[in-house]
Each structure stands twice: as structure tokens, then as C-alpha cells.
Amino acid sequence: MMRLTGRIQVLFAAVMLLTALNPGAAHAMHISEGILPLGWAAFWFAVSAPFVMASLAKLKKESFSDHGIKPLLGMAGAAVFIISCMPVPVPTAGTCSHPAGTAMAAILVGPLYSILAATVALLLQALFLAHGGLTTLGANVFSMGVVGSLAGWGVYTGLRKMNAPMFAAAFMAGVAGDWATYAVTSFSLASALHGPGGFMGLFTTILVAFIPTQLPLGLLEGFMTAGAVVFLYNRRPELAAGFAMPKLQREDADEVRA
């Protein structure tokens, strides 16, 4: 077990180092500036806004009472920022794409804070890295921030309640967060761009076009999420077990001590 933990730590450190030093160009999955017509851009802003407002309200309420949240939130935010602008070459498809990191953040700090982290990351990327766009920010926040976080968090908490091992639950959460993000990106594009050919036809076409890249990348994100969660959990079980699950948190802490 100690040897496995050591390997996970080395793997996690290597991924983080490569991520931090990665100088790749802007090959991404975010919807680029100008792709969505103005009406659809406004629609996705309206859909995302309540989630962002709720996360800001939660931050304002809890930052005064829980000082422990700040470093974990800062770390999760930085991780989402660098993970979501890291182009990963996928040999089976011959293309590049990137993980989202929001499932991992949602497990560590809860889905609302993860949405906030994704919003800040996407805004910075749109402003300074030609990665995504300001008009498409609402759609990108919804797919990566809202859906990625909620899918990852939902799968993780659901599996943990069914007594799944932490590594497996976090792995599945990472996979679900990644694949759900790309499914919703396909939905956003198809709903805005479909012509006489119909919505379902374009939605299916875009979704299938994502599969060669995102199928393996989702699995990679699963391993990355599981590695990060187990690693942090072994270090600080009271934090990494998830703020939303105090009961599980105690059980997990006992499990680690045993």
C-alpha cells in the first residue's frame, strides 16, 4: 500500500510538473470566439449565471467562517486553470485536446466552488491565451464548469455511497466529468448551428467526431482525478474526503488510519 501511494505521488507530481511547464499552443476544446450567434451566446450566459452567482454567494458566506477552504480552493482553481489549457496529444486520433479538471475540483472543494474555479480559469484563458472566447464564455462555463463539476461530483458521491473504493469512484468521476463536458459542448454547438439538416443529425456528427480524442482522454482524466484525490486524501483525509459529505469524511478518515 505504501509503495502504491508512493507511485501515485510520483505520478501526480510528474503530471503537475509537465502541466506547469507545458508551452503548447492554443489547441483546445473550448468554443472559440465568434462561433456562437449572439442570441445563443446570451442564452448560455443566462443559463450559467445562476450557478456562478450561487458559487459567489457561497464563497462570501463561508470565507468568513471556514478559513481552511481558501488554500484548497486556490489549489483547485490553479489546477483547473492549468489542466484545462494543457493540450494532450492522442495518438489513436492524431489530434490534441485537454482534460477539464473540474471533476477533480468538485470532489475536493464541492461543485459550486469548482464552477467558480472554472469560470475564473475560462475568463483568464479567453482574455490572455486566445483559448475560448468572451462571447462564448457562458457556453464554456456551462459545459466545463457546471456540467463537468456536477457530473463528476454526482458520480463520485453516488459511488461512494454505494461503498465503491475511493480510487474507483474518483476514476469514474473524472471520466464522467470529461465526457459530459464534451457531450454538452456538442449540444451547445448543434443547438446553435443546426440548419435544415436538424439538431439530432449535427449533434450526433459532432459527438462522434469528438470520440476518437475524448474517449482515451476521458480515461486519462479518470486516472489523473483518482491519483490526485487519493494522494491528497492520504495526506489530509479531513479535507480531501469532500466538504459535502461529513459522514463519509469520518468513515474515510477511519479507513485511512486503519
Add this chain to the structure above:
Amino acid sequence: MKNSMALIIAAALLLLATASIAYSEEEAWKGVDETVVEKYADEHGRSAAGSLVNVEGDALLFAFLMAGVAGGFVLGYFYRDVVKRKPEEKEIKNGARKGVHAG
């Protein structure tokens, strides 16, 4: 076990089938924003516009490198706060018995 194997084989077949449809030499190592998002947007009459702060060429590489370094620094800074582990009682006792400081 059989179910897992079947799932892995099905996933591999799906991956190979879709990859053979989507792969093209000209598009090697491009991002899915170009090969998927912008491709289908172009086909439906929408094209990507320049970003507000238009960073091009090697300046974009520089911007990404700086973003990675800054993000890595922030991550490391908060990681230290999150992970600095307090020594457990047992470790302190063992350390004291051996005459070393735990922590």
C-alpha cells in the same frame, strides 16, 4: 471480469472505428477546436473571430508558458498549505523514543 473485458474490447473497437473515420494526415496533432468545433462551425456559416487580446505566433507560446509557470506557482504555494501534515501522536512518541524530532 468477463463484463469488464467485453467493455474494454467494445471501447477499443469504438475508438478504432471512429478514429479511422476522423483521422487525416493534414490534421495531425491539431486541437479538436480546429478539427471539430471550427470545422463544423465553418460548414454551418460561422467562423472563429480573433480574441480581444490578439496574441499570435511565438508570443502565444510565451503566454502559455507564463500561464503554466504562474499556475504552477500558485498551485505549489497553496499545495504547501493544504498538505503540510501535522505529525500524528504515534509518530511523535516514536520520534521521542529514538531521540529524533518528528515532523
